[in-house]
Amino acid sequence: MKKIVPDPPVPATQPSPNPPPLNVEEQLSQAWDLLRCASATAFECGDGLHGQPRDLAMATSHLIGLAQSVIGQLIDQWPGARL
Template sequence: MKKIVPDPPAIPVLDTAQYETSLLDRAAADRALDYYLPGPKPARPVAAATYEIPDSVNLEAALAQASDLLRCAGASANEVGNGMPGAARDLVLSIGHLVELAKAYVDKSLDNLTTH
């Protein structure tokens, strides 16, 4: 009877010198990865932001502005999606639905907001 898959190779037992060499190789590889693949980028400073919202904006005004922006984004997605065929149309219209859902949550927050 022939075996289709050969036996796996035996794992050799490393002596102390080989074990230390293996650790040194691992440390070198980790240093190389850290150098060429740095961690996440630092947060962008607020001064470099495209749009800066002043601290003086109250919650109700911010939610009202977000609702208006979401309304515009939903209208844009629906208008563009209606002129597209196939899967691209479905994708754009699904974005429109997600925007409408987000707008509904913002509007609900505005309705339940207690003003002082």
């Protein structure tokens, strides 16, 4: 019996099972990006709501924005910051 689907190509290099740990600046930058996404998600969720559910979603977006500001300030003050 012939095989209908070919085997997928074998990657030239295998990914490292344990990638090197991120330094503190990279971790802060990654956290800032995650908070940016969370803020956008909370804002979009609350945009179509009304009353208290909307207020809660927008408050969540605001709090995430405040946390993002703190991390952004840390990144900006980091010695040799690239951002």
